[in-house]
Amino acid sequence: MASLLYKKPYIDSDVFIGVIKNEVIAETIDGNEVNTARGTIGAHVLTLAEQRVFPVYISPLTIAEVHKIRHQEKLTDDENENVLEFFENDFVAVVPIDREDGEEANRLCRKYQAEKLSPTDALHLACALKAGCDVLLTWDGDFAKVEHPDIQIKRPTIWNPPKQAEQPDLFEGGENIDADATVETPLEPEAALVVDKNPDADAVEAKDEQGNETDEEDE
Numbered sequence: 001m002a003s004l005l006y007k008k009p010y011i012d013s014d015v016f017i018g019v020i021k022n023e024v025i026a027e028t029i030d031g032n033e034v035n036t037a038r039g040t041i042g043a044h045v046l047t048l049a050e051q052r053v054f055p056v057y058i059s060p061l062t063i064a065e066v067h068k069i070r071h072q073e074k075l076t077d078d079e080n081e082n083v084l085e086f087f088e089n090d091f092v093a094v095v096p097i098d099r100e101d102g103e104e105a106n107r108l109c110r111k112y113q114a115e116k117l118s119p120t121d122a123l124h125l126a127c128a129l130k131a132g133c134d135v136l137l138t139w140d141g142d143f144a145k146v147e148h149p150d151i152q153i154k155r156p157t158i159w160n161p162p163k164q165a166e167q168p169d170l171f172e173g174g175e176n177i178d179a180d181a182t183v184e185t186p187l188e189p190e191a192a193l194v195v196d197k198n199p200d201a202d203a204v205e206a207k208d209e210q211g212n213e214t215d216e217e218d219e
Contacts, residue, residue, distance in 0.1 A: 005159060009045070010057040010095075010128035012121075012138035013065040015156055018042045020079050025139075038139060041156045045137065048159070049091045059095045059127040061120065063087060095127040104129070115145045125153070 017023070018038030025036045049056045066083055068074035075083065086092070105122035117125075121143045128136045128151055135152045138144060146153050 004054060005157070006045075006054055006135050006137075008057060008131065008133040008135075009054065010124065010131065010133040010136045011045070011062070012124060012136065012140065012143070013062050014139045015042045015045070015137055016062070016066050016083060017075070018139060019046060020075060020083060021073075041158055044158050045156050046086075050089070052091060055091050055093050057093045057095055057128065057131050057133050058087065059124065060097055061123055061127070063094070065120065093131070095131045097123065097127060101126045101130060112146050116142055117146055118143075121146075125151070 015038075019042040022039035023037075025038055027034060027036055046056065048054065063084070066075070067080060087094070101123065104126040105119060108122040108125055109117055109119055111117075112122075121138075121140065125136060125146070125148070129148075133151060135154065136143075137156045138153065139155060144153050144155060
């Protein structure tokens with residue numbers, strides 16, 4: 001198996017919401033208008049976790065925050081139940097939060113004032129660091145500006161291939177995961193982009209956007 005792009009990813013709340021809502025977000029990258037298939041990209045990452053390629057990490061803050069984060073509509077009751085059930089899978093590790101994590105988040109807020117790191121994002125970061133995660137995946141453009149020596153903070157990306165379930169099954173108990181699927185050589189990060197105005201979830205182009213920033217604030 002090829003070397004892994006992620007080993008212990010911590011997943012921000014907006015990635016789960018992108019999957020649940022099957023989001024396709026219009027944005028400008030390198031002066032080009034593109035549609036980012038957040039639902040497809042996030043579902044791909046979670047499917048790899050479901051295939052036991054790697055575990056994913058969250059915190060109690062994620063469980064609470066996924067219901068409704070700033071600038072996004074709240075989940076329906078059915079969506080809430082589905083995502084809470086998904087969080088019970090054995091490949092989802094919940095990092096506990098204690099006083100020391102709060103104090104670390106406080107320090108991180110002060111350290112990254114210029115990047116405008118919010119207290120909630122700082123707490124996510126503190127939890128990811130405590131768990132020894134190698135990457136924190138988020139769609140939040142401001143959060144992704146933070147450069148920490150012990151962890152990468154960046155947008156999720158699509159690997160090549162592997163086989164994956166249909167996206168809605170991730171939060172509806174789908175069983176059509178191919179247990180023999182393997183991970184081939186990963187594409188370069190950062191995001192897979194759909195550039196047509198009526199994106200097909202199966203037609204996703206990979207593009208390296210390392211160093212690019214978005215104007216969108218998800219949290």
